[in-house]
Amino acid sequence: MTESVSRARPNLLANWLFAVAALVVIIVTVGGITRLTESGLSITEWKPLLGALPPMSEADWQAEFGLYKQIPEYTQINGPAGMDLEAFKSIYWWEWIHRQLGRLIGLALAVPLAIFAVRRIIPQGYFWRLFALVALVGLQGSFGWWMVASGLETRTDVSHFRLAIHLCTALILLGGLIWTALDLKALAKGDTTPARLRPVATWTGIILFVQLLLGAWVAGLNAGLASDSWPLMQGRFLPEFDSSRGLFWALTHDPFLIHWMHRWWAWVAVTALVLMARKVKPVNRKASLAIHAAFGTQILLGIATVMSGVEFHLAVLHQLVGALLVAAYAWGAHALGRSE
Structure with a gap:
């Protein structure tokens, strides 16, 4: 059993969720920067684990740039405009930061949840709510790649429908984090009704x-x-x-x-x-x-x-x-x- 009343620490969990909510606000902002700088298609592969490492050598950078050169955004827009490796790096870093923030949010939810569950300090009725928030982060990551994939073959940009799903899912996650944190704050004061x-x-x-x-x-x-x-x-x-x-x-x-x-x-x-x-x-x-x-x-x-x-x-x-x-x-x- 992962839930307990006597050992519950609702204030601790609430503060944890508020901190993750702040990270979501940051990633939404960085997502806006990524969009405004047209950086979203600079990383053309989805590697949930290995993708956490940026290019480490000149050869690695050339390989990443080579992959980017194969998509329509480069062949039809940035290539004719004269984009070089340094210009590519400037858009690559924004997308890389955006993806690392996504990984950080996933870890910031999943790892503490596992620890809190093992220590049995999650209040009764909250484990599956918290697990749903973790699952929503995973879904959000999948939507992010689904969005990027829409701009890799025939389009010079991502689908605005998929972008909307990606953004709105992040904002739903933000609302869910705050709502659950506030319920936990109320629970810490003795109010057990969500x-x-x-x-x-x-x-x-x-x-x-x-x-x-x-x-x-x-x-x-x-x-x-x-x-x-x-x-x-x-x-x-x-x-x-x-x-x-x-x-x-x-x-x-x-x-x-x-x-x-x-x-x-x-x-x-x-x-x-x-x-x-x-x-x-x-x-x-x-x-x-x-x-x-x-x-x-x-x-x-x-x-x-x-x-x-x-x-x-x-x-x-x-x-x-x-x-x-x-x-x-x-x-x-x-x-x-x-x-x-």
Whole structure:
């Protein structure tokens, strides 16, 4: 039996999960950098164990560069542009760091979980919840390679659908880590009843998920470059877009229409978050303030990113604050779930 009540250490486990959640925020941010620097396809093989080591010699670097030279991104874009080995190294390192962070998160969850299980300090009812978080990290790694694989044969970029799955899974993991940590914190204070997801938090979560999905599509299609003006696009409210292959195709593929949906669905998300934060305020004022601060900052960063033509630092901050918004939402939803 891996669970115990008498030897349980819920505070220890909660702090562990908060630390892993911080690593997830970091990897989401680095993932944004990887996307903005077009680094994601620089490592063309998936080696879960041996891939932890970077090239150690000039011959190793030439071999890695040789593999990259075989994919469409190089043959059609970077090769004709004159990419040399030094330029390749600059994108390789970002992808390598991104993958090492993924490995670190997996180890930071799996190894302590095994130790805590052996020592029987996991509270009753929590082992399988924690195991599910470990499994989600493994699934996330698989999604990451599945995403990369989409850009290795015929495309010059990864599939924006697979990128969205990869990013949204990371954000779901982040929310799950925070929610479980907060349940453990409450357990440490004597409250043995896990929080429930209230209807207002459910609907807000769905609306926020749609916005995050659209944001991932914007990133995957480089749709942030579709307009550098706000609030209008191309001098009009609704921009011109390609509807020749049907409206559904345009809603899921056209960068101008997806950019437009992302910028205006944001206000639906803000409305939902404001309503939720108002309900959170009486039970946890700090969580309510965190939600307001996160979405307010995110809106300003989104507008600034558009108007700057997707300036690198602004775009990275936009992704970082998006992750923090998910964390704030999870905090607020959990606070509501513990209220009567």
